Amino acid sequence: xxxxxxxxxxxxxxxxxxxxxxxxxxxxxxxxxxxxxxxxxxxxxxxxxxxxxxxxxxxxxxxxxxxxxxxxxxxxxxxxxxxxxxxxxxxxxxxxxxxxxxxxxxxxxxxxxxxxxxxxxxxxxxxxxxxxxxxxxxxxxxxxxxxxxxxxxxxxxxxxxxxxxxxxxxxxxxxxxxxxxxxxxxxxxxxxxxxxxxxxxxxxxxxxxxxxxxxxxxxxxxxxxxxxxxxxxxxxxxxxxxxxxxxxxxxxxxxxxxxxxxxxxxxxxxxxxxxxxxxxxxxxxxxxxxxxxxxxxxxxxxxxxxxxxxxxxxxxxxxxxxxxxxxxxxxxxxxxxxxxxx
Amino acid sequence: xxxxxxxxxxxxxxxxxxxxxxxxxxxxxxxxxxxxxxxxxxxxxxxxxxxxxxxxxxxxxxxxxxxxxxxxxxxxxxxxxxxxxxxxxxxxxxxxxxxxxxxxxxxxxxxxxxxxxxxxxxxxxxxxxxxxxxxxxxxxxxxxxxxxxxxxxxxxxxxxxxxxxxxxxxxxxxxxxxxxxxxxxxxxxxxxxxxxxxxxxxxxxxxxxxxxxxxxxxxxxxxxxxxxxxxxxxxxxxxxxxxxxxxxxxxxxxxxxxxxxxxxxxxxxxxxxxxxxxxxxxxxxxxxxxxxxxxxxxxxxxxxxxxxxxxxxxxxxxxxxxxxxxxxxxxxxxxxxxxxxxxxxxxxxxxxxxxxxxxxxxxxxxxxx
Amino acid sequence: xxxxxxxxxxxxxxxxxxxxxxxxxxxxxxxxxxxxxxxxxxxxxxxxxxxxxxxxxxxxxxxxxxxxxxxxxxxxxxxxxxxxxxxxxxxxxxxxxxxxxxxxxxxxxxxxxxxxxxxxxxxxxxxxxxxxxxxxxxxxxxxxxxxxxxxxxxxxxxxxxxxxxxxxxxxxxxxxxxxxxxxxxxxxxxxxxxxxxxxxxxxxxxxxxxxxxxxxxxxxxxxxxxxxxxxxxxxxxxxxxxx
Numbered sequence: 021x022x023x024x025x026x027x028x029x030x031x032x033x034x035x036x037x038x039x040x041x042x043x044x045x046x047x048x049x050x051x052x053x054x055x056x057x058x059x060x061x062x063x064x065x066x067x068x069x070x071x072x073x074x075x076x077x078x079x080x081x082x083x084x085x086x087x088x089x090x091x092x093x094x095x096x097x098x099x100x101x102x103x104x105x106x107x108x109x110x111x112x113x114x115x116x117x118x119x120x121x122x123x124x125x126x127x128x129x130x131x132x133x134x135x136x137x138x139x140x141x142x143x144x145x146x147x148x149x150x151x152x153x154x155x156x157x158x159x160x161x162x163x164x165x166x167x168x169x170x171x172x173x174x175x176x177x178x179x180x181x182x183x184x185x186x187x188x189x190x191x192x193x194x195x196x197x198x199x200x201x202x203x204x205x206x207x208x209x210x211x212x213x214x215x216x217x218x219x220x221x222x223x224x225x226x227x228x229x230x231x232x233x234x235x236x237x238x239x240x241x242x243x244x245x246x247x248x249x250x251x252x253x254x255x256x257x258x259x260x261x262x263x264x265x266x267x268x269x270x271x272x273x274x275x276x277x278x279x280x281x282x283x284x285x286x287x288x289x290x291x292x293x294x295x296x297x298x299x300x301x302x303x304x305x306x307x308x309x310x311x312x313x314x315x316x317x318x319x320x321x322x323x324x325x326x327x328x329x330x331x332x333x334x335x336x337x338x339x340x341x342x343x344x345x346x347x348x349x350x351x352x353x354x355x356x357x358x359x360x361x362x
Numbered sequence: 363x364x365x366x367x368x369x370x371x372x373x374x375x376x377x378x379x380x381x382x383x384x385x386x387x388x389x390x391x392x393x394x395x396x397x398x399x400x401x402x403x404x405x406x407x408x409x410x411x412x413x414x415x416x417x418x419x420x421x422x423x424x425x426x427x428x429x430x431x432x433x434x435x436x437x438x439x440x441x442x443x444x445x446x447x448x449x450x451x452x453x454x455x456x457x458x459x460x461x462x463x464x465x466x467x468x469x470x471x472x473x474x475x476x477x478x479x480x481x482x483x484x485x486x487x488x489x490x491x492x493x494x495x496x497x498x499x500x501x502x503x504x505x506x507x508x509x510x511x512x513x514x515x516x517x518x519x520x521x522x523x524x525x526x527x528x529x530x531x532x533x534x535x536x537x538x539x540x541x542x543x544x545x546x547x548x549x550x551x552x553x554x555x556x557x558x559x560x561x562x563x564x565x566x567x568x569x570x571x572x573x574x575x576x577x578x579x580x581x582x583x584x585x586x587x588x589x590x591x592x593x594x595x596x597x598x599x600x601x602x603x604x605x606x607x608x609x610x611x612x613x614x615x616x617x618x619x620x621x622x623x624x625x626x627x628x629x630x631x632x633x634x635x636x637x638x639x640x641x642x643x644x645x646x647x648x649x650x651x652x653x654x655x656x657x658x659x660x661x662x663x664x665x666x667x668x669x670x671x672x673x674x675x676x677x678x679x680x681x682x683x684x685x686x687x688x689x690x691x692x693x694x695x696x697x698x699x700x701x702x703x704x705x706x707x708x709x710x711x712x713x714x715x716x717x718x719x720x721x722x723x724x725x726x727x728x729x730x731x
Numbered sequence: 732x733x734x735x736x737x738x739x740x741x742x743x744x745x746x747x748x749x750x751x752x753x754x755x756x757x758x759x760x761x762x763x764x765x766x767x768x769x770x771x772x773x774x775x776x777x778x779x780x781x782x783x784x785x786x787x788x789x790x791x792x793x794x795x796x797x798x799x800x801x802x803x804x805x806x807x808x809x810x811x812x813x814x815x816x817x818x819x820x821x822x823x824x825x826x827x828x829x830x831x832x833x834x835x836x837x838x839x840x841x842x843x844x845x846x847x848x849x850x851x852x853x854x855x856x857x858x859x860x861x862x863x864x865x866x867x868x869x870x871x872x873x874x875x876x877x878x879x880x881x882x883x884x885x886x887x888x889x890x891x892x893x894x895x896x897x898x899x900x901x902x903x904x905x906x907x908x909x910x911x912x913x914x915x916x917x918x919x920x921x922x923x924x925x926x927x928x929x930x931x932x933x934x935x936x937x938x939x940x941x942x943x944x945x946x947x948x949x950x951x952x953x954x955x956x957x958x959x960x961x962x963x964x965x966x967x968x969x970x971x972x973x974x
Contacts, residue, residue: 029918031945068924068965092922192967219920219966439759441766693756 032216034091042087043094044071044080052078054361056099058288059235060202062209063093065184066217073182076237095216098208104291105208106354108343109298113318113327116309116341120334124174125259126306127314129336130228131174133302133323134199135165136330137226142322143197147190148173149181155252156238157181161190176230178258179238180286184209187224197225203232204294211299226322229297231305231315233260233349234289236281244284250274261306291360295353296346302327308345315341374406379504383665407669411506415673416499416644416680424640424684425633426458432688433457439692465629473536473622480533485627488526492637495519499644500573502654502672513571516645517561523600523638524550530631531619542618545699549599552706557596559714563589564649567721577653577672585724589717590650592710594687597642599706601635603687607696643683644676651679766889774874776896777845782828783898784846787864789818791840798832798841807832810861821864823849824857845898846870867899910974911956913949917968921947927960927969936960 038046051057057078064071068088070080080087094100118127122135134146146162150172157177162168183202187210190198200210207229213220236244242252245267254269260278267274297303302323308315318327330336381388388405392398403409411417430445434453437444445454472478498505498512498519509515524547531543564582565571567589583590620631647653654672663671697705740748768775777783789812798819799807806825809817819832819841833841849868851857859868877894880887913935915921923945928936935953939946951974961969 026915026918027949027951029915029921029947031921031923031947033923033940033943033945035943066922068922068926088924088926090922090924092924095922217920217922217966219917219968435760438763438765439756441759441764443765443767443769446769689756689760692759693752 032095034094036091036094042083042089043091044083044087047093047097047100048080048083051097051099055287056102056291056360058099058205058292059180059237059286060098060205060209061182061184062096062098062206062213064182065188065209066092066096066213068092076239092216096209096212098205098212099288099291102291102360104293104357104360105204105298106293106295106357107298107350108296108346109303109317109319111317111319112321112324113316114308114341114343115316115318115327116313116339117316117327117330117336118313118339119336122168122174125176125257125314127309127312127336128174129314129316130201130230130304131168132330132336133228133304133316133326134162134201134226135168136333136335137199137326138163138165139333140326140329141196142326143199143225144194145190146199147183147186147201149177149183149201151177153253155179155242155255159183159186161186161193175257176259178260179236179241184213191220191223194223198223199226199228200224201228201230202297202300203230203235204297204299205232205288205292207297207300208294226326227300229300229303231296231303231307231346231349232292233295233353234285234292236284237286240284241281244281245274248274248276290356293353293357295350307349308343309341310339313339313341315346374402377407378402379405379407379410379669380667381670382667407504408506411499411501411504412496415504416501416676417496417506418493420677421493421496421637421640425636426462427455428636428640428684429633430455430457431685435685435689436692439689462629465626465632468625468628470623470625470627475535476622477533477535480529481622482627484526484529484533485623485630488530489630489634489637491519491522491526492634492641494522495641495645498573499641500577500648500653501644501676502577503574503669504673505574508572508574510570510572512573513561513565513649517558520600520641520645521554521558524554527619530623534619534622536622539619539621542621546602546619548699549602549702549706552703553596553599553710556592556706556710556714557600559711559718560589560592560596561645561649563714563718563721564593566718567724569725573648573653576648577655579652581652582650586717586720588713588720590646592714592717593646593650595710597639597646598687598690599702600642601639601687603639603690607691639684639687640680643680643687646683647676647679651683764887764889766887768878768889771873773876773878773891774896776877776879777847779845780843781845781847782830783844784823784849784868785821785826785830785833785864786842786844786867786899787819787861788840788842789861789865791838792816792818793838793840795837797835797837801831801835803827803829803831812861818861819864820861821859822857823851823859824854845896870898911958911971912951912954912974913956913958913960913969914972915947915949915968916970917966920966920968922966923947924965926963926965930959930963932957932959 034043036043036046038049047063059073059076059078061073061078064073064078067080068090070083070086070088071078071093072081073079074081116127117129117132119129119132122128122131124131131148134143134148137143138146144163148160148162149157150160151157155177157179159182160167160173162173168174183200183206187198187200190200200206202210207227210220210224210227214224246252248267250267251269254271255267256270257268259266259268263278264275265278265281296305296317298319301320303317303319304314306314316327318324331338388401391401404413413419434444445457448454448457448460470482472481495516497507498509498516500512505512507515527546527550528543531539531546534540534543563586567582567586568576568579570576620628623631654676656671656675656678658671666674794816796809796817799809804825804827806822806827807819808822810820812818828847830843833843844867846867849870872895874895875893876891877896879890879892881890882888913927923938925938928938928947933953933955935950935955937948937950939948956971956974958971961971
């Protein structure tokens with residue numbers, strides 16, 4: 021393949037609101053200090069060096085001297101110029117599925133999507149979040165379905181995972197493409213990246229979104245759960261269904277109402293109106309389908325091809341899904357638009 | 363008692379080797395008491411044949427220098443230099459002497475599983491057994507045992523060779539020696555028959571099996587070339603020369619009959635091959651190349667006398683045959699065992715039968731020799 | 732799977748081939764072409780770019796340490812000399828005679844010779860100090876003849892002359908240099924971080940802002956092709972191409 025090589029090129033430089041400050045300070049003042057930051061880490065992914073998470077907050081230590089003032093963070097942040105998405109979004113197919121070969125939160129359809137895309141040759145790796153023995157998240161590049169015998173890769177984590185910095189690394193390494201899973205804020209960040217920089221359009225081939233109401237910082241949620249009597253060494257699964265947070269351990273369950281954990285909800289989630297990840301290629305979640313099944317919202321042609329592949333190979337059982345069941349939570353999140361300060 | 367001695371002396375004196383050049387010296391020396399007796403004893407033709415030519419001395423000198431000739435010549439053809447480090451200005455001439463010394467100093471290891479008496483005895487016995495056909499080989503007029511059945515006797519003794527190889531391998535009592543021996547035996551038995559039939563063809567053609575009488579007849583090479591070819595190939599096989607070096611080659615020694623031998627035992631076995639080659643070359647000369655006959659060279663023949671000239675011609679022809687036999691290794695690659703056996707039981711027997719038929723036809727057709 | 736079979740030949744062809752083989756043997760026994768070089772009495776003539784022992788000229792050394800860095804076998808150690816400068820020492824036990832050090836020597840202090848047969852009594856002697864590298868190593872020249880292989884289309888001939896090969900090559904053949912320059916392969920993915928500009932040692936990459944548009948430029952004439960910008964680019968969109 022012949023490369024087009026250039027000696028000269030142009031870079032779009034975004035506007036600065038604070039003209040005499042570096043771009044990170046602009047980002048900080050617009051997004052981070054106003055508590056709109058969703059911790060999607062798109063800025064950290066694109067920053068040539070510096071932006072990271074400090075004490076559960078996105079920050080850049082020594083930014084006054086170290087920020088290279090390139091403006092990339094400001095270009096890719098989905099909340100710098102915030103256009104909140106909401107509702108069910110456009111879709112080609114609305115169905116429920118249960119994978120025959122993987123076990124996950126509900127029907128393991130997210131895992132099935134990524135693995136089937138790998139088997140189709142669409143992507144050569146998928147980014148999964150696993151967890152260590154303390155239930156903190158760590159990112160994995162899955163390149164073969166055999167790696168999914170690590171069962172901690174499946175299942176909802178209910179805390180932040182550093183998907184986007186890992187995605188940047190994967191994009192540098194991959195040959196045929198990357199598949200990625202994320203909450204609606206992460207999906208928005210990926211779409212912003214793809215809008216600004218062609219390399220992400222080329223290499224990120226499949227984006228699977230998750231239904232999401234809110235997320236928690238790791239320190240906050242682990243202390244909260246421990247206070248409620250959850251033993252992390254015995255914890256098997258965490259679930260939020262019908263307003264209840266259920267932690268299943270090997271020797272019992274701890275249940276409490278989700279509203280009890282209101283105070284520790286991450287601040288950026290309070291301004292998020294997107295429940296179903298409308299910008300993804302396909303969205304998956306538990307609401308809208310029977311127990312043991314995952315609701316699958318197929319939105320783009322790419323996702324359609326993958327689900328046809330799954331159907332053809334018989335990797336999953338399919339059932340009915342009811343869009344009406346999502347209305348309550350969609351409405352619940354739409355209300356958060358009021359929290360957005362302009 | 364006196365009559366016996368007189369009779370003995372008579373026999374000895376009557377059958378002396380005649381060398382005109384040395385005659386004056388011999389006349390004066392024979393007057394001396396013991397030395398004269400010794401000299402006339404040595405010059406008695408049978409003893410001369412056994413001791414000097416074509417007997418032990420010739421064999422000894424040939425064994426000492428012929429491998430050097432072979433290695434140098436083959437090296438020359440193969441674009442390399444043969445041995446040259448031992449005495450560089452002589453071109454490594456005494457290489458074999460050095461080798462023999464080395465073998466003498468090396469320890470003869472008789473391993474635990476070997477059948478000790480046979481192991482050691484066969485090594486020496488085979489050397490001796492290989493020399494037996496010399497009794498019937500003639501170099502011109504000189505022959506050890508004169509009998510009308512000399513060729514058949516030689517043939518019988520030549521066919522003894524394989525048994526000693528088998529004995530070597532069997533006495534070694536080891537897996538690899540066993541395999542090698544069996545392969546060697548296969549090859550031998552495959553070629554014996556065609557070999558024998560080729561010799562018989564010549565005997566039929568000449569009408570006699572007394573080698574002394576064959577010398578004056580036309581050359582067998584011209585009369586019956588097929589028999590010559592078959593004999594030559596059989597000889598190449600019997601001495602384990604290329605292209606039949608199957609069980610004795612350098613790469614195959616580890617699975618050959620000689621694998622368990624070291625020291626002087628190995629040395630003797632190693633030179634046995636050259637011995638056999640000499641004997642078979644001698645046989646070929648007698649049968650096909652006219653034995654000791656040759657044209658008279660004006661200046662030298664009167665000097666040396668007929669007897670010695672016969673010996674000289676015999677030696678020249680034998681050396682030519684030997685050289686050809688040894689140069690064969692530079693031309694042909696080694697056959698695989700099954701290919702070799704195929705040829706032996708197939709093409710060779712056919713050819714030898716054709717040779718026999720040719721001989722019969724020639725005799726019947728009126729070429730009486 | 733293809734089965735290999737013996738090619739079919741008529742008897743006449745076979746006989747001709749046998750005769751040819753015997754003919755070759757006869758010819759070679761009479762007039763052979765001996766390919767043996769009887770070292771040490773004869774020496775083969777090595778070409779001028781033969782990679783042998785390495786000589787050093789301290790006057791030209793600029794202390795850049797490139798030879799030590801580039802040596803793939805880690806044979807070159809820099810040792811401090813009394814004049815506070817560092818000079819290379821070569822461990823010939825490790826040296827693989829690749830001559831990367833000579834190629835990379837910026838001052839031209841290291842040069843090659845054709846000497847290849849130095850014998851050592853023990854491993855410690857193989858650590859050649861700088862002082863020992865200035866003069867060529869001592870070898871005993873036993874050779875009386877020089878053998879040159881002359882190869883034409885059909886044959887190999889050995890020309891033996893009574894000469895001595897000069898083992899110290901005075902003039903090395905000039906190396907062929909290929910100029911590489913840095914280029915951007917995905918312009919639109921540039922995030923404008925200026926890392927390439929900061930890292931460039933020769934100042935070949937520059938940027939300018941006009942009307943809210945930033946323009947990046949690589950000056951291919953100034954670019955030395957060192958590859959630092961390619962390594963440091965945060966989006967990995969620079970690469971080296973031939974000029």
